[in-house]
Amino acid sequence: xxxxxxxxxxxxxxxxxxxxxxxxxxxxxxxxxxxxxxxxxxxxxxxxxxxxxxxxxxxxxxxxxxxxxxxxxxxxxxxxxxxxxxxxxxxxxxxxxxxxxxxxxxxxxxxxx
Numbered sequence: 187x188x189x190x191x192x193x194x195x196x197x198x199x200x201x202x203x204x205x206x207x208x209x210x211x212x213x214x215x216x217x218x219x220x221x222x223x224x225x226x227x228x229x230x231x232x233x234x235x236x237x238x239x240x241x242x243x244x245x246x247x248x249x250x251x252x253x254x255x256x257x258x259x260x261x262x263x264x265x266x267x268x269x270x271x272x273x274x275x276x277x278x279x280x281x282x283x284x285x286x287x288x289x290x291x292x293x294x295x296x297x298x299x
Contacts, residue, residue, distance in 0.1 A: 220240065227236050256262040259273040 224236050224240070227239060254264065259265060259270050262270070265273075
């Protein structure tokens with residue numbers, strides 16, 4: 187997936203490079219840490235424990251993401267009204283909800299036996 191597609195509309199264009207920097211840094215640091223801890227887990231526990239621990243941490247991360255991340259700053263209960271107004275003004279949005287259509291039918295039409 188391209189990073190431009192990951193760019194959340196909540197991030198203004200002025201903060202785009204900051205956002206991309208954190209994604210790239212987090213990916214690299216996460217890979218290094220998981221490889222380091224995988225070796226330690228295998229050495230002190232067992233190779234099966236790697237799957238349980240890494241799977242459990244991934245499940246916790248997904249649960250937190252699902253509970254805390256919203257589609258729009260207007261529906262996010264964790265930010266202040268001042269921050270919500272700043273984000274909306276930096277994007278040039280009004281108070282109306284913007285709905286985008288996503289074409290999902292194309293995926294099913296691509297394969298024809």
